[in-house]
Amino acid sequence: xxxxxxxxxxxxxLAATLVSCTDKMDxxxxxxxxxxxxxxxxxxxxxxTEAEVTFDAGMMKQYGAxxxxxxxTSATLADDEAWDNSDEVTTFEAENSPYTITGLIGDTEYxxxxxxxxxxxxxxxxxxxxxxxxxxxKTKAEQIMNAVTNADRGEDxxxxxxxxxxxxxxxxxxxxxxxxxxxxxxxxxxxxEKAAGKYTITGLxxxxxxxxxxxxxxxxxxxxxASTAAEMPSGDEKVELDPAITTINNDVIADIVTAAxxxxxxxxxxxxxxxxxxxxxTMVSTAEDGTDANVKIPEGASVxxxxxxxxxxxxxxxxxxxxxxxxxxxxxxxxxxMKDKGSQYLINQDKDASVGExxxxxxxxxxxxxxxxxxxxxxxxxxxxxxxNCVMTNMSTGNGMPVFYIGTKTxxxxxxxxxxxxxxxxxxxxxxxxxxxxxxxxxxSDCTFYNNVTGTxxxxxxNGMSTDLTITRTVLGKSMDATAxxxxxxxxxxxxxxxxxxxxxxxxxxxxxxxxxxxxSEEIFxxxxxxxxxxxxxxxxxxxxxxxxx
Numbered sequence: 001x002x003x004x005x006x007x008x009x010x011x012x013x014l015a016a017t018l019v020s021c022t023d024k025m026d027x028x029x030x031x032x033x034x035x036x037x038x039x040x041x042x043x044x045x046x047x048x049t050e051a052e053v054t055f056d057a058g059m060m061k062q063y064g065a066x067x068x069x070x071x072x073t074s075a076t077l078a079d080d081e082a083w084d085n086s087d088e089v090t091t092f093e094a095e096n097s098p099y100t101i102t103g104l105i106g107d108t109e110y111x112x113x114x115x116x117x118x119x120x121x122x123x124x125x126x127x128x129x130x131x132x133x134x135x136x137x138k139t140k141a142e143q144i145m146n147a148v149t150n151a152d153r154g155e156d157x158x159x160x161x162x163x164x165x166x167x168x169x170x171x172x173x174x175x176x177x178x179x180x181x182x183x184x185x186x187x188x189x190x191x192x193e194k195a196a197g198k199y200t201i202t203g204l205x206x207x208x209x210x211x212x213x214x215x216x217x218x219x220x221x222x223x224x225x226a227s228t229a230a231e232m233p234s235g236d237e238k239v240e241l242d243p244a245i246t247t248i249n250n251d252v253i254a255d256i257v258t259a260a261x262x263x264x265x266x267x268x269x270x271x272x273x274x275x276x277x278x279x280x281x282t283m284v285s286t287a288e289d290g291t292d293a294n295v296k297i298p299e300g301a302s303v304x305x306x307x308x309x310x311x312x313x314x315x316x317x318x319x320x321x322x323x324x325x326x327x328x329x330x331x332x333x334x335x336x337x338m339k340d341k342g343s344q345y346l347i348n349q350d351k352d353a354s355v356g357e358x359x360x361x362x363x364x365x366x367x368x369x370x371x372x373x374x375x376x377x378x379x380x381x382x383x384x385x386x387x388x389n390c391v392m393t394n395m396s397t398g399n400g401m402p403v404f405y406i407g408t409k410t411x412x413x414x415x416x417x418x419x420x421x422x423x424x425x426x427x428x429x430x431x432x433x434x435x436x437x438x439x440x441x442x443x444x445s446d447c448t449f450y451n452n453v454t455g456t457x458x459x460x461x462x463n464g465m466s467t468d469l470t471i472t473r474t475v476l477g478k479s480m481d482a483t484a485x486x487x488x489x490x491x492x493x494x495x496x497x498x499x500x501x502x503x504x505x506x507x508x509x510x511x512x513x514x515x516x517x518x519x520x521s522e523e524i525f526x527x528x529x530x531x532x533x534x535x536x537x538x539x540x541x542x543x544x545x546x547x548x549x550x
Contacts, residue, residue, distance in 0.1 A: 036116035036124040037063045044129055048106040048142040055114060057097035060124070065116035068094040069123070072101060072112045080126055083113065105167075105219040106142030111135060141223075144168075145214055148226035150277075151311035155206040155231045160224060162214055164197030168221060172213045173201055184213075206231035229309035230334060230362070233272045236260040240274035240308065248273075248316075249285040250296050257301045268300040270329065275336060277310020282341070284319035292320050299326035307335030313364065318343035324358070325351040325378070332359040340368040344400065350377035359386040366393045370401035375411040383414040384440075389545075390421045393531065396428035399454065406433045415440035418447055422543045424531055425451040427480070431460040433467060441468035441491065448475045448533050448542035450521060455481030458509065462489035471514065472496040475542035477521040477528065478503035486511040499524070499541055 039055040046052075053070055060068070075088040083089060092101050104110065112129040128135065144163040152159040162168065174184035193199050204210060207230045213223040232238055237260035245252065253273070260269035275281065287293040297303055307314045315337045324331055324347060338346060346368065347358070358373065365372060372395070373385060385404070395403050403426055406413055416431070416438055423430070430453055431442065442460065453459045459479075460469060468491040478501055486506035487493060495514045503520045519537075525546075526534040533546040540547050 035122045036060060036065045036118050038116065038124040038127050039114065042112075042114060042127055042129050043131070044112060044137045046104070046110075046137050046139045048140045049104045050100050050102050051104060051110070051112075051137065051139065052098050052100050053094070053112070053114070054098040057094075060116045064118045064121045065124070066118045068097075068099070068114055068116055070094055070099065070101060070112065070114045072104070072110050074105070074108055074110050077111065080113075083126075104139050105216055105221065106139050107220040108218075109136040109138050112137065142166075142221045143223070145212070145222035145224045148224055149311065150229075150309065150313075153226060153229050154309045155229050156204050157200055157202045158204060158210060158212065158226050158228060159198065159200040160212050160214075160226075161198045162222060164195060166221060167216050168194055168214050169217055170215050171199060171201070172215070173204075174211050174213075175205070175208050176211070204228050230306075232274055232306055232308070233304045233332075233334070235270040235272040235302075235304065236264050236266070237269065238272045238274065241276060241279075243276050243279065246280065247282045247284065248295065250293075251285075253295070253301075253303065254298055257298045260301075268302075268327075268329070270302040270304075272304045272306055275305060275307050275314035275316075277308050277314060278312045280315040280317060282317050282319055283322070283343070294320045294323040296323040296325065297328055297331060300328070302329040302331070304330075304332040304334060305336060307337075307362075309335075313337045315339060317341040318346060321345050321348045323351070324349055324353045324355055327354045328356070330357040330359065331355055332357070332361070333363055334359075335362040338363060338365045338368075340366075344369040345374055346372045347374065349375045349380050352378045352380065354381045355383070357384045357386060358382055359384075359388070360390050361386070361388045363390045364393070365390065365395065367397060368395050368400075368403075369397050371396070371405045372403055374401060374405040374407055376407045378408075378410065380408070380411045382412070385413060385416045387418045387421050389419075391424070392422070392426075393424045395423070395426050399428050399457075402429035402432040402457075404431045405429075406436055406438070409435045411436055413438045416442045418443070419445045420447070420544055422448045422533060422545070423450075423452065424448075424533075425480070427454045429453065429457045429459075429461055432458065433462045433465060435463065435465070437462060437465040437467040437491070441470065443470045443472070444474055445470075445472040446474065446542065446544060448477065448546055450477035450525070450528050450533060451480045452476065452504070453479055453484045455483040456485065458485045458488060459506070459511075460487045460489065461485075462491065464488070464490060466491040468492045468494075470494045470496070471498050473541050474498045475524070475533075476500040476504045476514070477525065477533075479505050483507040485509040497541070499539065 037060050041056050043054045044051050070092045071089050073089045077083050113126045115126050116124040144166045146161045171187040172184040206228050209227045211225045214221050239256050256271050260271050283295050285293040317339050319342045321343045467489050482505045486509040488509050493513045500514050500516045501521045521528045524537050526532045535548045
């Protein structure tokens with residue numbers, strides 16, 4: 001009984017104590033402790049100037065949250081007190097998740113925190129972003145700069161433009177030759193230049209690639225790579241043609257050659273003819289009987305036809321062919337557009353000639369009915385034919401003649417070199433040698449081919465003679481017909497680091513050293529039917545102008 005009585009009194013005492021405690025807790029509750037719930041998940045997906053913030057808004061709203069406060073800063077802040085006192089913090093109010101914060105700077109590290117807000121409860125505690133041990137996120141690099149056009153560059157300058165609505169501070173200019181530890185050239189922009197979104201960089205070197213980067217303080221906001229124009233080649237006489245001249249004939253060339261001879265006292269002279277950008281020239285002379293005649297290079301003269309820098313290349317409309325008879329150290333074309341306007345051929349040589357080099361650099365060719373180079377008579381000797389950084393489109397139209405045709409046994413070509421170029425659609429043999437070899441061989445490097453030869457014709461035909469063929473880092477796209485032929489030569493065939501598409505089919509004389517791959521032209525080129533050979537694949541192969549952007 002004593003034990004029972006003790007238990008009853010203990011129970012009564014405990015009940016009284018509980019009542020007393022309950023009364024006290026109701027009286028002492030601090031309403032500021034009635035907080036919103038903090039987010040339990042927080043992720044950030046940044047682009048260049050924005051970032052999508054995702055959090056568990058639904059859960060927080062169930063417990064009283066009405067909206068959400070998100071803050072970001074690129075400053076380094078130690079704690080919440082530093083955040084609260086900093087003027088380098090940007091605040092956003094979100095109604096739901098996900099929420100996109102804007103106005104960020106590309107290529108920049110940011111810290112972020114967020115909390116839930118309510119008109120009836122105390123705000124939640126701040127939750128700071130972190131992921132994989134990192135407490136910041138980085139925006140992606142921006143591109144606020146515009147592409148550099150031909151009109152924006154010269155021999156010693158490049159003009160760059162950008163979105164003037166974006167905040168910027170300076171440019172850097174680099175040609176990649178800085179020594180270790182050496183900073184690129186820095187150009188601080190004035191308020192006027194920022195407002196214009198334009199700056200001309202001067203004092204540059206000709207024919208040089210530059211990378212120009214624009215910044216806002218330490219943050220990169222864009223970058224472009226562009227090259228200065230080539231310098232007008234030196235010569236005994238350099239002449240920029242008067243814009244009023246629209247026909248280039250024997251007299252125009254002979255006058256410049258004569259001036260060089262008188263100036264130097266030499267018979268063999270080198271001249272450079274500067275062609276106005278965007279100007280169209282008709283290439284034709286007049287015979288004694290008044291009929292159209294070929295354009296002739298005077299004996300002993302070496303000539304460069306040079307397209308001056310500008311918005312577009314000068315155009316040479318070939319009404320008649322170029323006659324290279326006589327002796328010349330070189331005949332060169334640079335930065336010009338070539339079109340067949342009745343000549344059928346560019347060079348169709350039937351007289352004796354001796355030339356050290358025939359070179360085409362930075363040129364375009366289109367719609368030639370027959371050959372770029374053909375010999376059909378005379379004793380012709382050319383040490384080297386060079387095609388560099390050119391595009392040939394729709395050549396040998398209507399089964400005219402091969403693009404390159406050594407048509408006589410009395411022709412001696414030392415070497416044919418094709419590099420950094422695109423050859424798009426050839427309706428005949430691409431290269432044909434008739435009873436003669438190219439002694440130094442044919443080298444093709446960093447080139448892109450498409451529709452490369454029509455039915456029953458050859459990609460390269462040395463016709464039983466020994467001409468070596470070396471192909472390096474080149475893409476051989478689809479052939480025009482399944483009956484097309486590959487290579488016929490008794491010389492060596494060497495293939496290095498090159499790609500042949502599945503639809504490059506040779507019905508005979510297949511290039512056994514160069515097996516076709518598993519991908520078609522449409523699978524590796526962006527839009528080959530419309531002459532866009534930008535690579536879909538990551539390989540840096542073929543004509544460099546078509547490399548996939550990094």
